[in-house]
Amino acid sequence: MDFIGAYSWPNLRYLLQGFWITVQVAGLSIIFSFIIGTVLGTVRYTKTPFLSKTTAFLVDIIRNLPLLLIIFFIGMVLPQTGIRIPTFWAAVVGLSIFEGAMIAEIVRSGLVSVDKGQIEAARASGLSYMQTLRHVILPLALRRMSPPMVSQFISLIKDTSLAVIISLPELMRNVQILSGSSYSYVIPALVFASLLYFTLNYLLSIIAKRLEARQI
Template sequence: MDGNMLADFNFRIIMEYLPLFLHGLGATFLISTASIFLALVVGVIACACRISQIKYLKYPAIAYIELIRSTPLLVQIYFFYFGLPTLGVRIPEIQTGILALMLNSGAYIAEIIRAGISSVDEGHIEAGISSGLNYVQRMRFIILPQALGATIPPLLGQAIVLVKDSALLSLISVAELTRCGQVLTSERFMPTEAFLTVAFFYMCIYFVLKSLADWSQKKLIFREVY
């Protein structure tokens, strides 16, 4: 940004609309937090079904994961927002957005966890079997704790993707950050001020999550041995 562009940038408008942007930031945070938590639950369940030997669990999980990963998130959002009401199911905009983000991210989380499970030492699993642990107990006490520990960095990376993807919810009128930029643009026709402010807040969220991912990766890899 050169000096002339900076001189033309209207900081007064940004301060005037700051409460709106802070409200949008709070909405983005709440939507993202709820979606990430629910996506983790869905991902764990989908992964457990995906690696199960029971075909009635395995094949529906494979179908869900492949369907989600092969279609754009925007199509999924539109399906839940416009398609479900035609089937007699009506969900408010925010819940629709959380549902779409949860199911979308859950499919990717399932594959991340599956990769983590594949990295678990076979000897640990065999030890659990010899100790008399059944499948559910082995998953709970041996496999999942190790898999989740190994996949924290990629899971945080997926959380970053989810936060950025939440911008698509502006297309169904959810009052999150990007929607706030659209409001400012429509009311004052100042797209530069509007979307640079939106980008600034997304960058703040990104660097917080990235720092958390970097910190967790160092804690997992560089451990002192006493």
């Protein structure tokens, strides 16, 4: 193990460049998956049977597929059909679709957990179903589903490492390349990558714990 050589500034800069791409992929995927999950989860909760069942079917299919397969399909298979997507966006799209399906279930569960008495009171006050959903159900549900949603985002950050399969130069891909240049760099590079992942996920876990504390 050569920690001194592995942690020379050029090598650290190379790993940090990969980490920055990881952060960008994770950040965009969190935003898009939240939007997708909120829309799908809300549609599943609605009283329209066709839309609710169709959405449930799509969500169940996505949730039961390996994320690695989804990323590989978007990044490697689609280009063979003439649909070319940059590896960066292939990773973002794959993560957003998969995590969006996971978040959809969290959103649906959060909506279902809202006390029916509060819903009935809102309807009795003259609010329409959509107004009740927007102004009463969603705000109450968001408070309850924030902790599990943050936990899902933590999983998303760790899942960005799967983008190595499509050669996206994110953190783990750069660790792989750096380790290939010298076997003595393998453990030092992995240790440094672990610290970066831990720091990012720990910050999110603190947010999750504070959100949980606010629910008590």
